[in-house]
Amino acid sequence: MGTVDFAQNWKWAEINHVDIAVKGDKIVIRNGCLYH
Secondary structure (H helix, E strand, O other): OHHHHHHHHHHHHHHOOOOEEEEOOEEEEOOOOEEO
């Protein structure tokens, strides 16, 4: 469930040159968005 979303979110962030921080199973986007 989370694996696919995680991969897509990670790639999306990289393509858009967005700095991201991985907190456990959550991805925190620097612009303030939070992906579970």
